[in-house]
Each structure stands twice: as structure tokens, then as C-alpha cells.
Amino acid sequence: MLPAALQRVTEGVTPYFCFLLLVVTLGPHQFGFHLAELNAPQDVITCRSGKSPAIVSSEGWVSCIPMSEAQFATVSSVFTVGGLIGALVAGPFCSRYGRLMAMQLTSVFFIAGSIAETFATSIAVLAIGRVSNGLGAGAATVIVPLYISEVAPAQSRGFFGAFTQITVNVGILFTQTLGYFLSHDGEWRYILGTGIALATAQFCCLIFVPESPVWLAARYETSAARKKARRILQRIRGKNANVDAEVATWPGAARSAEEQSLLGHVAAAFRGGAAESIVVVAPRSPRRPAASTVLKAKKPTVGFFGLVTDPFYRPALIAVIGIMFAQQVCGINSVIMYSVSLLNGMLPLNSAVLTIIISAVNLVTTMLSAPLPDRLGRKTCLMLSVVGQGTSSFLLAFSIVYGVKILSAISVLTFVAFFAVGLGPVPFILASELVGQEAVGATQSWALGANYVATFLVAQFFPLINTALNAKLGGAGWVYFLFAFFAVLSTIFFWFYVPETNGKKDADEVWGRTARVD
Known part of the structure; x- marks a missing residue:
């Protein structure tokens, strides 16, 4: 028997929801990963360590990139410039085009940035990669908490919302651990290359992630969109879950009920043969104030x-x-x-x-x-x-x-x-x-x-x-x-x-x- 608090948190949680949580939080995970990725190998990357003895190895591979302390600080900090731009743009973008497309785009930025960083042979290319990863990271900090709040069970949204910050810290711990083992010679590139694997994995897994049902219902206030949103929610909550109460909170839900009532009156009138003289007045719900009051x-x-x-x-x-x-x-x-x-x-x-x-x-x-x-x-x-x-x-x-x-x-x-x-x-x-x-x-x-x-x-x-x-x-x-x-x-x-x-x-x-x- 689970404790009452744990029962409350796990109520409505399905394996499919856990899969969605795992996939989308790869975004904040990569934020933490890229934030700290240059920490451990700093001296090796900048050619200031005896563990990186040659700038060009015998195989012709650049083992380090000479840079001053000021140049390294710039390479590190441009990540936050990309993050600022990504965070400011992500809100309007995901409101217009959806949470799913926005997350797919962030994974593209992560892939491109990680590739640039991994194979960089100059300060400029390394900085460009950092900016690209910053764009993805900044956007992820906006989009992912929003998506989680819209698909998590209502009684445990706060609990699952904390997973954003937790996965950021997991990303930091992960990259620091890699740095401990790989901060020598040219192997620091494997640390940065891990970012390619993470971003590619997220991009592929997002194929199986649906759009936010709340966004669908709000963006396209049509019966078709609401039906699709309801199907998505039903899949997330489980086939036997009752989602009526949750659907009733969506934008346009009350209006949809009135539309169906109107259509019922129209259909009845047509069946009675009096279509040419129909004047239908929308029934006013006692729970909804008049439109003028709302305005x-x-x-x-x-x-x-x-x-x-x-x-x-x-x-x-x-x-x-x-x-x-x-x-x-x-x-x-x-x-x-x-x-x-x-x-x-x-x-x-x-x-x-x-x-x-x-x-x-x-x-x-x-x-x-x-x-x-x-x-x-x-x-x-x-x-x-x-x-x-x-x-x-x-x-x-x-x-x-x-x-x-x-x-x-x-x-x-x-x-x-x-x-x-x-x-x-x-x-x-x-x-x-x-x-x-x-x-x-x-x-x-x-x-x-x-x-x-x-x-x-x-x-x-x-x-x-x-x-x-x-x-x-x-x-x-x-x-x-x-x-x-x-x-x-x-x-x-x-x-x-x-x-x-x-x-x-x-x-x-x-x-x-x-x-x-x-």
C-alpha cells in the first residue's frame, strides 16, 4: 500500500506519460550538459595543460585550440547570449506553431551546435557551436515546463514541473563526470560529441511525442481539433481513464457544448420540416456570465x-x-x-x-x-x-x-x-x-x-x-x-x-x- 502523498502523485500516471516526460526533459538535460561541458577540460582545450602536449597530433588532428583566458571566457559566455535569444523567441513561436514543433527545432539547434563544437578547430567555430546550443537551451527552458504542465495530471503538476530543474542538474553532473575521465589529449571532443548523441536521440524520440492537447484545443477551437486533443489526452491518461473533467477546463469547451446544443435544435427542426423558419437562440449556461460581463x-x-x-x-x-x-x-x-x-x-x-x-x-x-x-x-x-x-x-x-x-x-x-x-x-x-x-x-x-x-x-x-x-x-x-x-x-x-x-x-x-x- 503506497503512502497517501505518493498515491496522489502517481494517480493518473501511465507508462506513456513517463516516456513523454523522459523525452521532453532531454531538453533541460542538455541545457545543464552544455552549461558545464567546458569546465573540466578547460585547460586541455586551451592548450594550457601538459595532458595536451601537441596542438596538431601525428594523425593531423587538432588536439587543442590555443586561447587566452579572455577568449575562453567569451566562448563560455556566448552560450548565454544564445540562451537569451532562444528564451525570448520560444514563447511566441510555440504559441503559434505548437509545443512539439518548437521542441523539434530545439533539438536541431542542439545537433548543429554539438557538431560544430565537436569538430571545431578554431575559436570562432567553437563559439558558433556554443551559440547554437544556447539557442536550444534557452528555448527548452521555456517550452518544456509549459508542455509538462499541460500533459501532467492536475494534482501532480508541481511535482513533475520540478523535473525541469532536476534534469538540468542531472545534465551538469553527467558532463562533469565525463570530464573527469576524458579531459586529456584530444579526448575532450568525446565529451562534446556526447551532445550529438543526446540531441539526435531526442529528435528521433520526438516522433512518438504528440502535440499538447491543451494547445490544440486553444489554438484551433473547432470540434475536429477538440476531438483530436481528447484522443491524445486519453492516450496519455490511459484508455480507461475518465478525462471529461479535464476536457471541460480547455478553452472553448463551454462554447463547444453550446454549439452541439444548437446543432441538436437545428437537426430537430429539419426533421420536423420547418427549416425555412428557424430562429435559434443559444441557451445561456448558468455558469457562464454574459459576454458583455466577460469583456x-x-x-x-x-x-x-x-x-x-x-x-x-x-x-x-x-x-x-x-x-x-x-x-x-x-x-x-x-x-x-x-x-x-x-x-x-x-x-x-x-x-x-x-x-x-x-x-x-x-x-x-x-x-x-x-x-x-x-x-x-x-x-x-x-x-x-x-x-x-x-x-x-x-x-x-x-x-x-x-x-x-x-x-x-x-x-x-x-x-x-x-x-x-x-x-x-x-x-x-x-x-x-x-x-x-x-x-x-x-x-x-x-x-x-x-x-x-x-x-x-x-x-x-x-x-x-x-x-x-x-x-x-x-x-x-x-x-x-x-x-x-x-x-x-x-x-x-x-x-x-x-x-x-x-x-x-x-x-x-x-x-x-x-x-x-x-
């Missing part, structure tokens, strides 16, 4: 720039952008993207082994922390996360500067663990809870934009600032004092500008104001 009650959609110019939404915009920047400037990607090179020789463990452990801690903590935002509150999790990460940053800097290696190892693990408690998942939850439905789309766009801009800034300038501080102050580790300072600023910002949304029925209650009348 008056509906708020106009707020656009991307409308969010900036309207003072009503400005506090939410400031909070969202601040949260997204805090997520990155507290330093998580300094560990995810550069830990092997950064921590080499500073800790009691081999830095590649420690990076694998870090990735595993990140994955496990993310899974264990998933219920916390609902139990403790969003703001509480953010405060715990940023204080814990800031403290870990300070201790990490102190221990590296003064050579306390065991404290360094513990600090870097707690640094990653505290990120997963709040700064990792909560910003994406808050982006949709600080505003009403009329402004959710624009707010999400600003959130993704701020996130990728902040990620780019850290990826591009962190190695340069780290080198400059080390040269100026002597030794290593000073940059983590800077991250600790940013954590202090983030804590102050969260305290004054970020409200608690947990348990609040809408954005008006969150901000303690009366509903806006337009």
Missing part, C-alpha cells in the same frame, strides 16, 4: 514595455529583476562553469573529483528542497539561501587565502547546497506570482532576460576579475569575498523589496492593495 471584467494584457511604464506593476518588475540578478551575482556559475580550473590545487581533493561531488550535492539538495517554498514560504527560502550562500562565500575565500583546505572543501559544498534551497528555484516561482494573469507573460520575459544577462556578465567577467584580484592582492580566492559582499546586498534587497507570496490568493493581496479597476 468588462477582463483586464487588458500588459506588454513587455508596458510593465516598465505602468507604476502599478513597477514594484513587481523591480523585485523580479533584482531576484534574477541576485541569483547569478552571488556566484553559483563560478562553480558550475569554472570550478575545475579555479579550485585546482587549492582543496584537499582533486578539483575534477570535487566538481563531481559538487554536482551531486546540487542535484540531491534540489530534489530534497523542492517542498520547502510551499512549506516555509518563498521569501523565507530566499533569505535562508542568500545568507547561507554569502556565509559560505566568505568562509571559502578565507579558507583559500589562508590555506585551510578542509574548510574550503566544506564551504564550496555548502555554497552549492544553500543555492538549491532558495536562489535556485524560487526566482522562477515568484515571477508568475507577483503580478496578475494580465502581466504574467511580460513579467516572465523580463525575468528570463534579466537572468540570461546576469549569467552572461558572470560567465564573461568572472575569470578576468578573479585573475586581476589574485594578481593585485596576491594568492587566490579573493573573488569570493566579492560574492559574499553581493550576498549582503541581495539580503538587504530581499528584505525591503520582495514580498511573501506563499498563501496569498492573488497579486493584489501580495502587495496589500485593492484590485485595480481598468
Whole structure:
């Protein structure tokens, strides 16, 4: 007998749904894979390691690509430029052409990018491959959560929605593990070549993935489209499942019932021989208000720039952008993207082994922390996360500067663990809870934009600032004092500008104001 909580999660879950979940989450998996793929083999790729003794091997194969620290930082960071473009374009594209076509296109970008990276012999080709993979990754972060929310059973959408973040962390752990074994000579290309296999596997498996039934019903509000959508849903839920209640929530469902009623009246009239004098009035459902009432009650959609110019939404915009920047400037990607090179020789463990452990801690903590935002509150999790990460940053800097290696190892693990408690998942939850439905789309766009801009800034300038501080102050580790300072600023910002949304029925209650009348 399964526990009640587990029964609730597994209710309505079929083997076919599990297959769909596995296939579509290969998108976020590849996001994590490509985000961290250059971490372990950095020194080998850039010809700065004794494990890559020759630029051109005896067989004529380029074993490494000479590049400076600034050039490598650029190659790493252009991934986030592609991610920003992919994230902003994916929303309108999948709304118009469907979730399935959008996912198929992302897998094409992943294939093309991985091929370019694997066979690159110059910085330019490697960067082009990174941009292409970034486009696929950015799009996947938008499309896949949307698809999962539309095919998962209603009572467990939150649980399965967490699989997006979990598979990102699985991708990071996977590529760090490959990096440990393959970061020598020209074998680093096998790490990048694995991306080709992943993307090709997803592209082939997407042949067996159906379009989102919710999107079909909303996009084509015809009886044929609704029948097709219902067949898809029935297949996902199982042939014996009752899907009537779920279908009733789809756009156009109520109108469809009225249309069928009208057709029934028309057919009856024709059978009675009085077709020439038919005047049919649609029966009004007691559950639906009159059309005029709907139009008056509906708020106009707020656009991307409308969010900036309207003072009503400005506090939410400031909070969202601040949260997204805090997520990155507290330093998580300094560990995810550069830990092997950064921590080499500073800790009691081999830095590649420690990076694998870090990735595993990140994955496990993310899974264990998933219920916390609902139990403790969003703001509480953010405060715990940023204080814990800031403290870990300070201790990490102190221990590296003064050579306390065991404290360094513990600090870097707690640094990653505290990120997963709040700064990792909560910003994406808050982006949709600080505003009403009329402004959710624009707010999400600003959130993704701020996130990728902040990620780019850290990826591009962190190695340069780290080198400059080390040269100026002597030794290593000073940059983590800077991250600790940013954590202090983030804590102050969260305290004054970020409200608690947990348990609040809408954005008006969150901000303690009366509903806006337009």
C-alpha cells in the first residue's frame, strides 16, 4: 500500500506519460550538459595543460585550440547570449506553431551546435557551436515546463514541473563526470560529441511525442481539433481513464457544448420540416456570465514595455529583476562553469573529483528542497539561501587565502547546497506570482532576460576579475569575498523589496492593495 502523498502523485500516471516526460526533459538535460561541458577540460582545450602536449597530433588532428583566458571566457559566455535569444523567441513561436514543433527545432539547434563544437578547430567555430546550443537551451527552458504542465495530471503538476530543474542538474553532473575521465589529449571532443548523441536521440524520440492537447484545443477551437486533443489526452491518461473533467477546463469547451446544443435544435427542426423558419437562440449556461460581463471584467494584457511604464506593476518588475540578478551575482556559475580550473590545487581533493561531488550535492539538495517554498514560504527560502550562500562565500575565500583546505572543501559544498534551497528555484516561482494573469507573460520575459544577462556578465567577467584580484592582492580566492559582499546586498534587497507570496490568493493581496479597476 503506497503512502497517501505518493498515491496522489502517481494517480493518473501511465507508462506513456513517463516516456513523454523522459523525452521532453532531454531538453533541460542538455541545457545543464552544455552549461558545464567546458569546465573540466578547460585547460586541455586551451592548450594550457601538459595532458595536451601537441596542438596538431601525428594523425593531423587538432588536439587543442590555443586561447587566452579572455577568449575562453567569451566562448563560455556566448552560450548565454544564445540562451537569451532562444528564451525570448520560444514563447511566441510555440504559441503559434505548437509545443512539439518548437521542441523539434530545439533539438536541431542542439545537433548543429554539438557538431560544430565537436569538430571545431578554431575559436570562432567553437563559439558558433556554443551559440547554437544556447539557442536550444534557452528555448527548452521555456517550452518544456509549459508542455509538462499541460500533459501532467492536475494534482501532480508541481511535482513533475520540478523535473525541469532536476534534469538540468542531472545534465551538469553527467558532463562533469565525463570530464573527469576524458579531459586529456584530444579526448575532450568525446565529451562534446556526447551532445550529438543526446540531441539526435531526442529528435528521433520526438516522433512518438504528440502535440499538447491543451494547445490544440486553444489554438484551433473547432470540434475536429477538440476531438483530436481528447484522443491524445486519453492516450496519455490511459484508455480507461475518465478525462471529461479535464476536457471541460480547455478553452472553448463551454462554447463547444453550446454549439452541439444548437446543432441538436437545428437537426430537430429539419426533421420536423420547418427549416425555412428557424430562429435559434443559444441557451445561456448558468455558469457562464454574459459576454458583455466577460469583456468588462477582463483586464487588458500588459506588454513587455508596458510593465516598465505602468507604476502599478513597477514594484513587481523591480523585485523580479533584482531576484534574477541576485541569483547569478552571488556566484553559483563560478562553480558550475569554472570550478575545475579555479579550485585546482587549492582543496584537499582533486578539483575534477570535487566538481563531481559538487554536482551531486546540487542535484540531491534540489530534489530534497523542492517542498520547502510551499512549506516555509518563498521569501523565507530566499533569505535562508542568500545568507547561507554569502556565509559560505566568505568562509571559502578565507579558507583559500589562508590555506585551510578542509574548510574550503566544506564551504564550496555548502555554497552549492544553500543555492538549491532558495536562489535556485524560487526566482522562477515568484515571477508568475507577483503580478496578475494580465502581466504574467511580460513579467516572465523580463525575468528570463534579466537572468540570461546576469549569467552572461558572470560567465564573461568572472575569470578576468578573479585573475586581476589574485594578481593585485596576491594568492587566490579573493573573488569570493566579492560574492559574499553581493550576498549582503541581495539580503538587504530581499528584505525591503520582495514580498511573501506563499498563501496569498492573488497579486493584489501580495502587495496589500485593492484590485485595480481598468
